[in-house]
Structures are given as C-alpha cells and as structure tokens.
Amino acid sequence: MTILVTTPNGTVGRFLTEALRDRSDVRFFVRSEASAKRLGEVSGEVFRGEITAAADVRAAVTGVDRLYLAHPFVEDQVAVETNLGLAAIGAGARRIVKLGARAFSGEGVVPDAVTGAHDTITERLRRAGVPELTVLRPDRFLQNFLPAAASIAEGTLADPAGPGARGYVDARDIAAVAVAELLAERPLGGEIEISGPQALTLSELCDRFGAVLGRPVRYVDVPLDDAWRAALVDRGVTPQVIDGLHGLYANYRHEGVAGLGDGVQRVLGRPPRSAEDFAADLLVTAAYGT
Numbered sequence: 001m002t003i004l005v006t007t008p009n010g011t012v013g014r015f016l017t018e019a020l021r022d023r024s025d026v027r028f029f030v031r032s033e034a035s036a037k038r039l040g041e042v043s044g045e046v047f048r049g050e051i052t053a054a055a056d057v058r059a060a061v062t063g064v065d066r067l068y069l070a071h072p073f074v075e076d077q078v079a080v081e082t083n084l085g086l087a088a089i090g091a092g093a094r095r096i097v098k099l100g101a102r103a104f105s106g107e108g109v110v111p112d113a114v115t116g117a118h119d120t121i122t123e124r125l126r127r128a129g130v131p132e133l134t135v136l137r138p139d140r141f142l143q144n145f146l147p148a149a150a151s152i153a154e155g156t157l158a159d160p161a162g163p164g165a166r167g168y169v170d171a172r173d174i175a176a177v178a179v180a181e182l183l184a185e186r187p188l189g190g191e192i193e194i195s196g197p198q199a200l201t202l203s204e205l206c207d208r209f210g211a212v213l214g215r216p217v218r219y220v221d222v223p224l225d226d227a228w229r230a231a232l233v234d235r236g237v238t239p240q241v242i243d244g245l246h247g248l249y250a251n252y253r254h255e256g257v258a259g260l261g262d263g264v265q266r267v268l269g270r271p272p273r274s275a276e277d278f279a280a281d282l283l284v285t286a287a288y289g290t
C-alpha cells in the first residue's frame, strides 16, 4: 500500500505528517526544497514536484492506493485537487480522503466560492467513481488564531466572523480523523462533519482563551469593508481570493448559531478537543514561546 499526502506542512497536513512520519508506505508531496526541510525526518518518500504540472502529478500518483487530498483556497484549487484526484483514480487509487469544509445553512446564507470549490471537487471525484471517498467537513479551525497569538495574549482578538456561534475545531482532531480514515480497513466514508464540542461566539472563545492565558481577552469585530480588503491586498492576496473570503465571512456573519458535527466522536470514539485544550497546548506557546 502507498498513501500519498498533499499539503504535508499545512495546518491540518502537518499533524498527518506527525502521525505518519514513521511509516515507510507514505509519500509526501512537497513543492520545494524548503518544504521538504520543514517536513523533518520521515521514513517514507518525499516527492518533490509542482502540483500544477501534469507530469509531476502523474509521477506522484504512480502506485498510490490511498490519497489525502487538500489544497489552500487559491485561484487554481479546483483544478489542482480535481486533476490530482482524477490522476490518482486513473492510476488505481481506491480511497480518497478529501479535506472539505462545513456547509452553511439558514436564512441570509448565499453560495460562496470557498464552499463552492469543495462542492465542485467532491462532485467530480464522485462522478469519477472512486471506490472509497471520505469528505471531511470541518468548521472553522482554532489554528486560524495562532498568527494573532501575540495580540490575543495582550488582550484583543480581532476577527471578521462577527457575532455568530460556531463549533471552532482543533486541526489536530481533523488530522486524526483523516489518518483514521486513511488507515482503516473499512473507513466510515461519506461526508464527515467535524466541529469542536460546543458552538461558541467569538466573545465566548475570548473568555476561554483568557481563562488559560490568565488575563481578559476582548473580541473586536472587524467589518468586511475597504480597510479589510486593503489589508489583504497589502499581504499579496489576489482580488479573486479576497472576493471568495468576503463571501465566506459574510456567511459566518449571517449563519447565527452553526450546528455541530459529530465526526470526531464517530470516527475516533472520543470527544473533540476543547478551546481550552487548544489554548493550553498551542496558543500559549505561540504567544510566549514557552
């Protein structure tokens, strides 16, 4: 058996890498020497290639039975994931575990490009007839807040998702579900909704973080206005991706209270990690380096 892992340094992928580091039957797809270095020591194969190059994709999927398929939300996400997935199926892969996203529901929610990209990719994989397809549908990652750890530790969490409540989920749990689905003799398959244990507003999330950090943390709502756009342009984000993120955040703002997903309990037989677990294990270190 050969398992191909894409985005092995990604927010979710890095935890798959941790879990699969000692297996010799895993191939990690990286795009550069720097990416290969970031992986660290692995017992399996490090495949270096360009994910948009057909010849590299063909080589990467050769002999692959199982695939963890993920890609960031960028212009070519649909093409990259579809081409890689279809190439793997063509090469005889029997199982794909795809990282998707939770679907929105409720009044005021409209189709957004981020969720739409996952739906399009999933539909194409399904139509191609892969024997075993698992689509992970997680809610927002708690890890999204790590880049802002220093300002959270100073008392402010600024974010444009607004007043709604959601089941913020620890990416370690998503990776654990992905690994279980990749390695199981009989995977659960289908669509697996994944969330944290409770729906929390961002103010409630601040309270949880503050309790662990030992100081009050206040939520600051960031409007989806021209200043928000300009900040993303300054970071080099393209207009198409900004529009997609605008639609995504607008849906976060309109959904109200998001439903929870039971995927962690169903697949792993344990409850999902809490926001406090995340803060104690990862946020504190990111904030203070200890």
Ligand SMILES: NC(=O)c1ccc[n+]([C@@H]2O[C@H](COP(=O)([O-])OP(=O)(O)OC[C@H]3O[C@@H](n4cnc5c(N)ncnc54)[C@H](OP(=O)(O)O)[C@@H]3O)[C@@H](O)[C@H]2O)c1
Pocket (backbone or CB within 6 Å): 007, 008, 009, 010, 011, 012, 013, 030, 031, 034, 035, 036, 038, 051, 070, 071, 072, 073, 074, 099, 100, 101, 102, 114, 138, 139, 140, 141, 144
């Ligand atoms: N963030 C959330 O709250 C959330 C919630 C639900 C679903 N999702 C979904 O999660 C997916 C992203 O997963 P993730 O956060 O685990 O991944 P990620 O952290 O966004 O993945 C980034 C990794 O992909 C590699 N990468 C970036 N651009 C690339 C390119 N052009 N070509 C090849 N490799 C590239 C990079 O590898 P190197 O570092 O090795 O260069 C990087 O480590 C998205 O599809 C998103 O819709 C996200």
